[in-house]
Amino acid sequence: MKLELRGITKRFGALVANDDINLTVEAGEIHALLGENGAGKSTLMNVLYGLYRAEEGEILLDGVAQHFAGPGDAMAAGIGMVHQHFMLIPVFTVAENVMLGHEETTLGGRLDLAAARVRVKEISDRFGFHVDPDALVENLPVGVQQRVEIIKALSRDAKVLVFDEPTAVLTPQETDELMVIMRQLKDAGTSIVFITHKLREVREVADRITVIRLGKVVGEASPTADNEELATLMVGRAVDLTVDKAPATPGAPALVVSNLTVVDRTGQVLVNDVSFDVKVGEILAIAGVQGNGQTELTEALMGLQPRVLGEISLDGKSLRNRSVRQVLDAGVGFVPEDRTRDGLVGAFTIAENLMLDRSNKLPFVKRFNLQLSYLADFARSKVREFDVRSQGIETPVGRLSGGNQQKVVLARELSRDLRLFIAAQPTRGLDVGSIEFVHERIVATRDAGTPVIVISTELDEVAALADRIMVMYRGRIVGIVPGDTPRSVLGLMMAGANPQEGAAA
């Protein structure tokens, strides 16, 4: 089915999220929609899916104008969406999830589960998905859950499939498998809109690429274009994708972690007997697919995990079973992976957030009194130094873009005297420009002699920053390898394989 968007304009108040966007997706084509976060990709797709009503423009399917009042209409017209966060019910089986929302019933109102099961089986076999209709969704790996989402869309006869940032939660191997699936769907005649900001994936699978910036289509590109070219289109200026970084000059080990184990409330082991060290003046990247114990490991280091065994010491002083306050006072800077949840108070101003973890210390507080004029001066200088774009230091951080929010977190953490800097997913959800800035700052921190830990699920980021790479899988360390380890080896290690090189370094 051929999809055409003509002159779509969507405004939110004064903000124009989509400005006269034209997009044509031919039948059986994979069309990549490339753009930074906030460029208007998701808005456009929500217009397509009937979640937003556009002020101007029209949607055509095979040349026929469509009017969607809601997602139901869009689905009925043959548009399917695979969301970034899966819309599945974990305790339901695959078949139950697939039938949810358009349940067929037998005589007497009983759910016709058998029909749904046959449906799932049929679609699964057709594309070689290997999905068991009776498996509980919560027991399935993320990659398979995504296939369930795809089956859900296909079972509603979707002719146009929209994938919204589908690879964010996948391992490199699962990503490759998804690419294969997308090509199969394409061969079966399905049109695919592939939303992403990852250049590599786009070039691998897309037939055509449309780049969106600030709500406008800024150009089309062919998959043969190189990374720099695409990034320049996306950001609107020349971008340096590699991080300038001198070879590390590691000194003595600063952070020493030995036999660290983290257990959750139910006795499940989240981090299993982990030992490593981080040296002065080096960046240790902890790589791994989301949910393999990295989060719990950093929380254990920060004093945020209550059940910790083993030993953690920083510059010879033990950090185990210390409160967060004590860990911060020992000179640990921390950028949490979910900045809006753990890093910032959205309703607080930029200035207030800049003093969040120093709220009982001179010079911010003197005899119970907040030193507001000092704070204002401090905030103004930090906003300048870290180039936080806002209407002023009194702006609530909840109103800032992700990149500017992250700059506030960085400004706060890096303006203390640090003995160790931990950055978890420091560029998640950021635009290319902000990523550049964050990476530069992290390298500068290392060069100043601070040991740095970067936790990341993005191989690009790991490769760009790491002096050494530690790969985690199911709570264990698969191996600690040099920073220039090839991507393919890292990919295997992230899936749990322990290659020979893993023993080295």
Next chain:
Amino acid sequence: MSAVQEPPAPGRTPTPEPVEESRWHGIFREITTGNAIISVLAVVIALAVGAVMIAFTNEDVQESAGYFFSRPTDLLSAVWQAVSGAYSALFQGSIYNFRRDTFADGIRPLTETLTYATPLIAAGLGVALGFRVGLFNIGGRGQMLIAATLGGWVAFALELPAGIHMVAALVAGVAGGALWGGLVGLLKARTGAHEVITTIMLNYIAFYLVSYLLRDGFLKTPGSNNPQSPASKPNSVFFDLLGPGYNLHFGFILVIAATVFTWWLLGRSSLGFKFRAVGENPNAAKVAGISVQRMYVYAMLFSGGLVGLAGINQVIGTTTSGFGAGIDSGIGFDAITVALLGRSKPWGVFAAGILFGAFKAGSFSMQAAEGVPIDIVLVVQSLIVLFIAAPPLVRAIFRLPTPGAPRRKPVPNVTQEVVAK
């Protein structure tokens, strides 16, 4: 370590929650600390609905409605008479009575309003402080009763010099409230028990404890079978601000001081900064090294202490002749309304407390002068809360834009349409 369970498969561990607070948390924040305009508009709507009720319950209106089609003007004038009469009586009973000859007499209603407002503001500040830390303190009643018990005992049982006696009773009262509130904070911090449940239960405990003490304990008046405490000693009582002709007493000055203190605590102190951080985002507060548990305990101590001020105000300010188990007279619950209407901001609570004091003072004269039942005022108060708890309703009525949400149409368009009609 090999004996322990296999760690979770990567796919099983749920990916972190999408960046979205719980819906309840968001609603709680909007209701407790939302826009001041909503408060004002809620009062306006509530008064309008109250006017309808006054009209409906008025006998003249009912009578003239019977021959509406022959002489409709009768109905309209009857409605006008009823509503304007009621509201002007409300005004004269709460602000200034024009029927009195001298200014000193005419202004008396206002002093009554302020007297009624005093405990409402104090308790309202306590509840509001809780709201700002994300705590819903429904335990005003219990905290007031314990404050009255401790403070009241100091007031009637001890013999102390003037001044010192009052201060001692005041301190005992505030400490009693803080104790009863702090207990809630401690339970929440240590065990995670929800404050809504514990405060309600502590209300019952306080009520029956005080009832027992009044009958058989140290609050019992010797030689009397009434469940009422002895009268407070003259030395312990708040002095009158405007002389013996008026009820307004020193408690009102204390409440102004309490408002200033709460404003400073929340807005200017490091403890208040931490309070607000915990109230807005406990996760981020925890990661920033703020002990969320400790803040809950401190916040409930302050909250209970402020409510305790309301409790002691009753015993040594308003009803000095001894108290029963009903001494709180519902102020602990009205305080929730006051805090909501004041948007949990100290000066907002102050203003809301005075408004509710005016309602209380004015409702008596409304009943006396116009025969409008006092219940109408209670209905109006309840309507105010209802409208505040449903901000979207107020927004819909006044066509205000939803904060943070995309506007469907630019605002000017809407007004043009309205004008065109």
